[in-house]
Amino acid sequence: MKIFMDKNINWVEIDRRALAGNVRSFRRLLDPQARFMPVIKSNAYGHGLPEVASLLAGSKQVDWLGLNSLDEAVALRKLGIRKPLLLLGYVPLGRLAEAARNDIRLTVYNRETVQALAKIKTKKKILLHIKLETGTNRQGIGLDEAINLAGLVKEHPHLFLEGYSTHFANIEDTTDRSYPDGQKExxxxxxxxxxxxxxxxxxxxxxxxxxxxxxxxxxxxxARIGIGLYGLWPSRETMLAVRDRDPGFSLAPVLAWKTRVAQIKTVPSGSFIGYGCTYRTTRKTRLAVLPVGYYDGYDRRLSNTAHVLIKGKRAPIRGRVCMNLCLADITDIPGVKLEDEAVLLGRQDKEHISAEQLASWIGTINYEVVTRINPLLPRVIVNK
Ligand SMILES: Cc1ncc(COP(=O)(O)O)c(C=O)c1O
Structure with missing residues (x-):
């Protein structure tokens, strides 16, 4: 069954020029010999996997594409994308042959995976990257296991050890460089x-x-570049460090999330708004009913907290965010009409609601805000 979402009431816009600008910024930043691998896992951090992949696939500045799951990689092959694809996540043992058939590079960190790969009959080489554990204590293996695994790979002519990798634990949230320095060492x-x-x-x-x-x-x-590709900073600390060192380096947010006013109503002073009666008006209030809710990824913790943009002005969310609806106070915004655009994330005239702002309202990080926008919402590529 295809789950239906109406294209015209709640959608995500992807700014083609901003994405291209961020690609250029990273290409200029990276060492010339470093391949640039945008990380487009998790529906391209919520930006839309097919849309972002198709924009990147034609770029000479992009070398490889990084993904989490086999399904993401197979979907890109079905779209005709021929660039090298590297999986960063786990592939079930029973699906390794499918990965090999689709020419997908694999990150490996256990013997069982390499033993299963060894049994695959193929004329093509299967390219493997061993993930080394240097201090994140997540996915990866220590030196002794890596030596054994590399030895096992070498025993099988159709397997080729193409790479080694590791991942930093504590680089975004601190200006103390001692932990990443230790991991580098x-x-x-x-x-x-x-x-x-x-x-x-x-x-x-x-x-x-x-x-x-x-x-x-x-x-x-x-280099595996995720969040920065989308024009978002990994953290405030990172942004400040870069601003000091390289003031010319810039990123532009790629994503905007929009909806339309679905009803306008005026309620008297003293009216309760929405489930749980968590907001009571203190004046005669005009409300815009917005057809977006937590099903779409608009977090329920935004209840009575967030703003949206309507006619270039901030309209506060009143009452609880529901599954498919929320309510914005438009008393101070004259002239709002049915189907006027409301911006949940992004710019409208001089106002801007950033992923960082939404993240701070709900106590999380920009990564989570964008990746949790429901993948079923349409992603529309726009030229600004
Ligand atoms: C192994 C690995 N490499 C690279 C990235 C990209 O990180 P960032 O989005 O901070 O660039 C991630 C993101 O989760 C990751 O898990």
Missing amino acids: NYRNMIARLEKLGHSAPVNHVACTAAALIFPDTHKNL
């Missing part, structure tokens, strides 16, 4: 040991957006 030592034992690999990658911006020595020969 661990990585260097592990690679030196692996190379000494004859297990070298041509590709090395450790940088996410914050690392690429703060530590040029992390660019290696591939």
Whole structure:
């Protein structure tokens, strides 16, 4: 069954020029020998996987594309995207042959996966990247296991150890560089040991957006750039550090999220608004009913907290955000009409609601705000 969402009441706009500008910014920033791999997992951080992938696929400045799941990668192959695709996430043992058939590079960090890959009959090489554990204590393996795994890969001519990688634990939320410095050191030592034992690999990658911006020595020969591609800063600390060091570096947000006024009503002073009667008007109030709710990804914690933009002005959300609706106070915005555009995230005239603003209202990070916009909402590519 296809789940239906109306294209005209609640949609996401993707600014083609902003995306292209961010690609140029990173291409200029990265070492010339570093491949630029935009990370477009999780529906391209909510921006729309097919839309973003098709915009990037034709770019000479983009080398590889990074994804989380096999389904994302297979979907891109079905769209005809031929760029190298690297999976950062887990592939179930039973689906490894499908990954090989679709020419998808894999991140590996357990013996069972490599043993299953070894049994696949294929004429093409399967390209593997071993993820090293340097201090995040998430996905990845220590030196001894990596030596064993690299040895196992070498035993099978159809497997090729193309890369090593690691991921930083504490780079976004702090200006203290000691933890990432330690991880860099661990990585260097592990690679030196692996190379000494004859297990070298041509590709090395450790940088996410914050690392690429703060530590040029992390660019290696591939950088995995996620949040920055979408024009969002990994954190305030990162933005301030870059602003000091490289004032010419700029990013432009790519995504706007919009809806339309579905009803306008006036209620007397003293009226309760919405479920739970959590807001009571203190004056005669004009309300705009907006056809967007927590099903769409507009978080319920925005109840009685957020603003939306209507006619270039801020309209406060009154009462609780419902599953498919919320209510904005338009008493101070004259002339609002049925189907006027309301901006939930993005710019309207001189006003702007950023992903960071929404994140601070609900106690999370910009990453979560954009990735949780319901994937079923239409993504529309616009030229601004
Ligand atoms: C392994 C890995 N590399 C790179 C990235 C991209 O990080 P960022 O969005 O901070 O650039 C992520 C994001 O979650 C990741 O998990």
